[in-house]
Amino acid sequence: MLKLKVQEMNCGHCVSSVTKAIKKVDPNADVQVDLGSGLVTVDTSVGSEAVRAAVKDAGYPNELAA
Numbered sequence: 001m002l003k004l005k006v007q008e009m010n011c012g013h014c015v016s017s018v019t020k021a022i023k024k025v026d027p028n029a030d031v032q033v034d035l036g037s038g039l040v041t042v043d044t045s046v047g048s049e050a051v052r053a054a055v056k057d058a059g060y061p062n063e064l065a066a
C-alpha cells in the first residue's frame with residue numbers, strides 16, 4: 001500500500017486525472033483519493049517511484065506520505 005501526498009489537486013477533474021495516470025502504470029491499481037487532505041492511497045504491485053513519476057507527469061507534484 002502506497003500513500004502519496006499530492007499537491008495541486010483541487011477538483012473532481014484533478015481526482016480523475018491522478019487516478020487515470022496511476023491506472024496507466026497499473027491498470028489493476030486500487031486508487032483512493034481524499035481531495036481535502038490531498039492524500040492518495042494506492043493499492044498496487046508497481047513501485048512507488050513509477051507511481052510518483054506518473055502522477056508528477058500528469059501535473060501533480062507529490063511525495064511519499066509518512
Ligand SMILES: [Cu+2]
Binds near residue numbers: 011013014015
Ligand atoms: Cu482540478
